[in-house]
Amino acid sequence: MKIEQHSFLVTGGASGLGESVARAIVAQGGKVVIADLNESTGQALVDELGDNARFVRCDVTSGDEVQVAVDIAEKAFGGLQGSINCAGIVVVQKLLDRENNPADLDAFSRGVNINLVGSFNVARLVAASIAKRVAASTPAEVNADNGIIINTASIAAFDGQVGQASYASSKAGVVGMMLPLARELTRHGIRVMTVAPGVFATPMMQSLPEKAREQLEAAVPYPKRLGNPNEFAKLVMHIIDNAYLNGEVIRLDGAIRMV
Template sequence: MQIEQHSFLVTGGASGLGESVVRAIIAQGGNVVIADLNGSAGQALVDELGDSARFVRCDVTRGDEVQAAVDMAEKAFGGLQGSVNCAGIAVVQKLLDRDNNPADLESFSRGVNINLVGSFNVARLVAASIAKRVAHDSHAGATVENNIDQGVIINTASIAAFDGQVGQASYASSKAGVVGLTLPLARELARHGIRVMTIAPGVFATPMMQSIPEKAREQLEAGVPYPKRLGNPNEFAKLVTHIIDNAYLNGEVIRLDGAIRMV
């Protein structure tokens, strides 16, 4: 699927990995609806990028708010061809604290709800929009040929899905759930010509990572075999645009991590 003149919903698109994806899609002639909780950053990005971008304040766990973002894409750009879900949080807590008190269940659930349920919520509403468009085109007499890309849904997991560390129970399990969504959704949506892919990034130079102490960041960089540095958000965006373009990528999870394996 080409990006030019096609439209995509990017959640978490006001900063970090999502912002890089937004910029990459628009640079290649596409349109983007930015869905994010950060209204000031999202609107500032739209003001910078112009008519090819729209902003909707959106909590990915809320069906009505995600639907509003989908509706915005349909109204502003005539429909959606895909989504890139970058919205997520990192919950850090051990199962037991130093005094053997149990972890906070609400914190665990919040991470799973945003990272996993939020990914499913975005996927279901974007897929419905694309499938209805395809069905409408078919009923109107347009020929929907076999093996022609109709849409692509890209989710963001993490290497923590495979290499979860102590204190990452919520984060790792929620991201493992995103990995688990990939193949079943790809198989189900194949009849609509919609592909489903997941990227599992390693340690990237995002605002979240910049907030940690310099010594800890240096240790993470040292753990990456090559290149021995944090990933650049534009490298994540390059993979997203390649997935959109490459129609044979479907139902798979791609690690983007410089060969790091967390221990």
């Protein structure tokens, strides 16, 4: 699928991985709707990117708010060709604390709701928009690359560490739902892919103590550094362009395996 003149919804697009994706789409002649909770940062980015970008404040767990983002893309750019879901949070808590008190269930559920349910929510509404556009077009083109849904998992889906039960299980769910969605959406010519990034230099990572960041960098076999968000965006651009990539998860992690 071409990026030029096509429009994409990027959730979590005001910073980090999502920001790099939004910038890359516009740089390649595409159009983007940035959906994020951070209004000031998101609007500033749109002001910088120009006419091919729009911002909408959006909670990915809200059907109404995601639908508004889809509607904006349809009205501003004539429809959607895909979505890249980068919205997510990290919940860190052990099952039992030092006094053997149980973990907070609400905190666990919040991580699963945003990371997993939010990804499904975005996928269902974006897929519906693309499918309706495809159904209205005549004649139907055989093997047309009509749409792409890219979700963001994490290496924690495979290598979850102590204290990552919510995060790891939610990201494993993102990986697990990919193939059923990809198989279902074949009749519409919509592909579904997942990227599982390792440790990247994002605002979330910058919030860690310097010593902790250094330990993570040292754990990456090669290149021995944190990933650059631009490297994530480059992979996303390739996935969009390569029509034979479908129903697969790609680790982008410098060969790190967490223990």
